[in-house]
Amino acid sequence: MSIVSVEAAPERTDGDxxxxxxxLTQRFGERCARSEAICAQHGHTTxxxxxxxxxxxxxxxxxxxxxxxxxxxxxxxxxxxxFGAGSSLEGHVNAPRGGVSIDLSGMNAVxxxxxxxxxxxxxxGITRKQLNSxxxxxxxxxxxxxxxxxxxxxxxxxxxxxxNAVRYGTMKDAVLGLTVVTASGEVIHTGGRARxxxxxxxxxxxxxxxxxxxxxxxxxxLRLHGQPEAISGGVCPFPSVDAACQAVxxxxxxxxxxxxxxxxxxxxxxxxxxxSKLDLPEVPMLFLEFHxxxxxxxxxxxxxxxxxxxxxxxxxxxxxxxxxxxxxxAARHDAYWASIGLRPGSKAVATDVCVPISRLADCLEDTRRxxxxxxxxxxxxxxxxxxxxxxxxxxxxQDQSEIRRIEAFVGRLNQRAIDMGGTCxxxxxxxxxxxxYLRKEHGGGVDMMRAIKNALDPHGILNPGKITxxx
Amino acid sequence: MSIVSVEAAPERTDGDxxxxxxxLTQRFGERCARSEAICAQHGHTTxxxxxxxxxxxxxxxxxxxxxxxxxxxxxxxxxxxxFGAGSSLEGHVNAPRGGVSIDLSGMNAVxxxxxxxxxxxxxxGITRKQLNSxxxxxxxxxxxxxxxxxxxxxxxxxxxxxxNAVRYGTMKDAVLGLTVVTASGEVIHTGGRARxxxxxxxxxxxxxxxxxxxxxxxxxxLRLHGQPEAISGGVCPFPSVDAACQAVxxxxxxxxxxxxxxxxxxxxxxxxxxxSKLDLPEVPMLFLEFHxxxxxxxxxxxxxxxxxxxxxxxxxxxxxxxxxxxxxxAARHDAYWASIGLRPGSKAVATDVCVPISRLADCLEDTRRxxxxxxxxxxxxxxxxxxxxxxxxxxxxQDQSEIRRIEAFVGRLNQRAIDMGGTCxxxxxxxxxxxxYLRKEHGGGVDMMRAIKNALDPHGILNPGKITxxx
Numbered sequence: 001m002s003i004v005s006v007e008a009a010p011e012r013t014d015g016d017x018x019x020x021x022x023x024l025t026q027r028f029g030e031r032c033a034r035s036e037a038i039c040a041q042h043g044h045t046t047x048x049x050x051x052x053x054x055x056x057x058x059x060x061x062x063x064x065x066x067x068x069x070x071x072x073x074x075x076x077x078x079x080x081x082x083f084g085a086g087s088s089l090e091g092h093v094n095a096p097r098g099g100v101s102i103d104l105s106g107m108n109a110v111x112x113x114x115x116x117x118x119x120x121x122x123x124x125g126i127t128r129k130q131l132n133s134x135x136x137x138x139x140x141x142x143x144x145x146x147x148x149x150x151x152x153x154x155x156x157x158x159x160x161x162x163x164n165a166v167r168y169g170t171m172k173d174a175v176l177g178l179t180v181v182t183a184s185g186e187v188i189h190t191g192g193r194a195r196x197x198x199x200x201x202x203x204x205x206x207x208x209x210x211x212x213x214x215x216x217x218x219x220x221x222l223r224l225h226g227q228p229e230a231i232s233g234g235v236c237p238f239p240s241v242d243a244a245c246q247a248v249x250x251x252x253x254x255x256x257x258x259x260x261x262x263x264x265x266x267x268x269x270x271x272x273x274x275x276s277k278l279d280l281p282e283v284p285m286l287f288l289e290f291h292x293x294x295x296x297x298x299x300x301x302x303x304x305x306x307x308x309x310x311x312x313x314x315x316x317x318x319x320x321x322x323x324x325x326x327x328x329x330a331a332r333h334d335a336y337w338a339s340i341g342l343r344p345g346s347k348a349v350a351t352d353v354c355v356p357i358s359r360l361a362d363c364l365e366d367t368r369r370x371x372x373x374x375x376x377x378x379x380x381x382x383x384x385x386x387x388x389x390x391x392x393x394x395x396x397x398q399d400q401s402e403i404r405r406i407e408a409f410v411g412r413l414n415q416r417a418i419d420m421g422g423t424c425x426x427x428x429x430x431x432x433x434x435x436x437y438l439r440k441e442h443g444g445g446v447d448m449m450r451a452i453k454n455a456l457d458p459h460g461i462l463n464p465g466k467i468t469x470x471x
Numbered sequence: 472m473s474i475v476s477v478e479a480a481p482e483r484t485d486g487d488x489x490x491x492x493x494x495l496t497q498r499f500g501e502r503c504a505r506s507e508a509i510c511a512q513h514g515h516t517t518x519x520x521x522x523x524x525x526x527x528x529x530x531x532x533x534x535x536x537x538x539x540x541x542x543x544x545x546x547x548x549x550x551x552x553x554f555g556a557g558s559s560l561e562g563h564v565n566a567p568r569g570g571v572s573i574d575l576s577g578m579n580a581v582x583x584x585x586x587x588x589x590x591x592x593x594x595x596g597i598t599r600k601q602l603n604s605x606x607x608x609x610x611x612x613x614x615x616x617x618x619x620x621x622x623x624x625x626x627x628x629x630x631x632x633x634x635n636a637v638r639y640g641t642m643k644d645a646v647l648g649l650t651v652v653t654a655s656g657e658v659i660h661t662g663g664r665a666r667x668x669x670x671x672x673x674x675x676x677x678x679x680x681x682x683x684x685x686x687x688x689x690x691x692x693l694r695l696h697g698q699p700e701a702i703s704g705g706v707c708p709f710p711s712v713d714a715a716c717q718a719v720x721x722x723x724x725x726x727x728x729x730x731x732x733x734x735x736x737x738x739x740x741x742x743x744x745x746x747s748k749l750d751l752p753e754v755p756m757l758f759l760e761f762h763x764x765x766x767x768x769x770x771x772x773x774x775x776x777x778x779x780x781x782x783x784x785x786x787x788x789x790x791x792x793x794x795x796x797x798x799x800x801a802a803r804h805d806a807y808w809a810s811i812g813l814r815p816g817s818k819a820v821a822t823d824v825c826v827p828i829s830r831l832a833d834c835l836e837d838t839r840r841x842x843x844x845x846x847x848x849x850x851x852x853x854x855x856x857x858x859x860x861x862x863x864x865x866x867x868x869q870d871q872s873e874i875r876r877i878e879a880f881v882g883r884l885n886q887r888a889i890d891m892g893g894t895c896x897x898x899x900x901x902x903x904x905x906x907x908y909l910r911k912e913h914g915g916g917v918d919m920m921r922a923i924k925n926a927l928d929p930h931g932i933l934n935p936g937k938i939t940x941x942x
Contacts, residue, residue, distance in 0.1 A: 205676030455926030
């Protein structure tokens with residue numbers, strides 16, 4: 001039994017795929033690559049799922065080229081898999097039925113920045129760090145920060161978020177409009193630049209999180225934010241995971257507009273201490289950040305310190321100097337690499353769930369007990385202001401019995417989150433890895449998803465074998 | 472020519488509707504009403520569009536009853552029109568092809584409040600004032616406030632917002648999950664209680680704004696907010712609409728988290744002075760409100776005062792006492808009634824558009840010139856922090872030539888907003904009134920909307936003749 005529902009590839013229509021690749025090669029020349037290395041690189045996964053390489057990779061430069069490539073694939077009923085940075089976590093870029101990967105990493109231009117409206121338009125292949133580097137001198141920034149330096153198109157496709165989501169929202173909130181190539185190769189524009197609209201169905205939000213199965217995102221109009229005047233931040237130890245969670249709940253209830261509030265369990269603190277040369281006490285720890293005016297961040301930091309103290313936590317040591325903060329957050333963002341240090345030679349596989357924050361302490365406690373009972377190494381780190389946490393599974397990918405044990409653990413974790421009114425994924429997406437949990441979470445809603453998929457992609461060429469079972 | 476695309480009713484299948492109504496009467500007894508008065512009341516509009524009454528009205532008490540009623544209607548291919556408070560502004564509750572109105576106003580229970588998670592679950596017929604009245608002692612509130620005391624189901628269906636949206640978002644942001652009765656009468660649950668999720672297509676956001684054409688919302692899980700510790704607010708005059716708009720832009724750019732920022736043009740100020748016994752100078756005026764801690768709202772109010780002064784506006788007179796603030800905001804919320812006083816005997820018809828805020832001054836200036844040139848009476852009030860404004864058209868509904876003149880004006884207004892990168896409706900919805908602008912705004916996206924509609928409602932029984940042309 002596998003936690004993934006990677007179906008046996010149906011009989012491949014290689015003839016069709018072969019013809020599509022021939023036509024694409026005629027059209028795109030060297031930008032239609034067929035080498036084994038390039039194909040394998042585009043069908044890789046960040047999990048223990050096997051690589052399922054596409055038959056070819058088209059390196060597109062414009063929306064029109066994506067449209068042309070999709071038209072050719074549509075004519076030959078050939079699967080199309082959009083590819084950005086390849087950093088997705090649930091097998092989204094795999095090609096279980098072969099086909100053509102469309103690599104958008106060359107489409108990384110910033111097309112316009114409208115400072116007065118706090119928005120910008122970018123090509124889908126730009127990464128979040130590239131965008132923020134471009135914006136640095138404008139006084140604006142784009143807040144959403146998944147662990148990896150993902151592409152904006154991929155972030156939209158997986159409805160990504162990150163440490164800032166508690167304050168700035170997720171990709172659902174950040175995207176104002178999209179340019180999308182449909183399954184037939186048509187180009188449509190969703191949304192617009194107005195900050196709100198009631199004009200028709202919300203195609204933008206339908207595309208956000210659809211993981212390339214309803215269309216290929218080629219451009220995005222994004223909301224930006226002003227760089228905060230002042231930032232304060234620091235770390236706060238707690239006597240228990242439960243006390244840390246209670247502090248999070250109180251913070252949210254008091255309406256303290258914390259910009260980041262991240263929980264590290266003792267094992268994750270140890271990993272970060274080792275990897276990033278910190279000397280934090282190895283107890284449950286919150287990393288926090290506040291954005292605002294100088295007076296405001298002082299007031300809010302002090303207020304949080306009181307909350308923490310009331311719950312037996314603290315001292316909350318915070319600073320407004322950039323250097324110390326940067327060192328802490330670099331450590332937080334390196335948590336993935338740090339955890340590998342706990343078990344050298346292993347592969348770190350990140351899984352995520354999200355629950356109502358009132359259930360967060362229960363969910364964490366049950367999960368930590370489960371980890372202990374099944375004898376796996378799995379530090380926890382979480383965007384706990386949203387009730388979202390990651391279990392970083394350190395896997396010996398050569399040990400099939402360990403993989404089965406971990407798959408069973410992930411299954412229990414997902415079910416636990418769903419049973420608590422939560423979701424089997426807060427920000428990673430369904431991909432191949434979580435398909436079987438979708439119906440547990442959404443019941444008959446999955447049939448509605450399926451109906452939409454069939455309506456918009458009747459031949460099932462858009463990223464088949466992802467999200468919705470049965471295609 | 473009419474601005475509305477109310478198609479000639481196709482040949483009515485009265486036999487089918489009649490049979491559906493007979494079966495519904497058997498099932499629901501007196502709760503299936505057929506009297507002319509009740510039917511007319513449910514097919515009314517708040518515009519100059521003619522009333523198009525349904526053939527019957529079912530007063531539902533539970534989701535299961537809505538499901539039963541829809542199953543009966545589906546069997547007999549009978550249109551179903553959901554009805555909440557009847558306060559929609561673009562003919563959403565009209566029954567252009569007859570059928571059955573399902574009145575949800577009796578489904579107004581608060582099913583649960585989870586204070587720790589800042590969420591609640593309600594039945595769709597509850598109004599926003601009923602909900603806030605229920606919440607008063609919990610320390611929580613629901614911020615979204617369209618002018619009318621609308622039902623939450625209707626607010627979700629039209630993607631409504633209001634004066635607080637600049638701070639708290641719109642119904643798109645407020646809804647965590649929905650219970651929906653589909654076109655075949657099935658009950659599905661979308662979303663959940665987690666604050667974010669990447670699990671599959673965002674059916675919640677697809678239903679929000681779908682105006683009853685994809686399903687009937689019967690329950691909502693909503694995000695709540697803590698009642699602010701302190702509120703300050705007041706009014707600030709400006710020498711020109713342009714200066715007021717520049718102040719709005721600067722406020723947003725500085726990241727001042729204003730809770731409300733509303734523009735009244737001089738004519739609307741006069742209307743409010745007359746109706747609500749105020750003595751404001753009859754110049755462009757911003758109404759503002761700040762939510763936060765006492766120190767914070769003082770700091771932010773002072774900061775706004777400086778911005779206004781730099782642009783030739785002010786003085787910004789603000790207070791933290793509830794009484795004066797309440798009087799001002801009551802006047803703002805009565806703007807609709809106040810405007811009728813400018814032309815006794817007329818009907819006030821509200822239309823709305825939304826543009827990027829950098830274009831707001833241009834759009835308002837062009838619109839005010841247009842109003843002057845076509846000799847209509849039309850004060851303006853707007854949620855300008857979002858770039859959204861309303862023109863309150865005072866119409867003599869007996870004068871067909873005036874209606875034609877106003878229809879042409881609305882057409883130019885919508886086109887102007889779309890040409891500026893905005894939308895033909897920021898918060899009222901498409902309904903019957905704005906169908907012909909949908910393609911101007913969304914182009915080929917309308918075909919995708921149509922495909923979704925056909926997939927989820929193959930027989931076109933859900934609120935036909937709204938949003939998507941061609942059904």
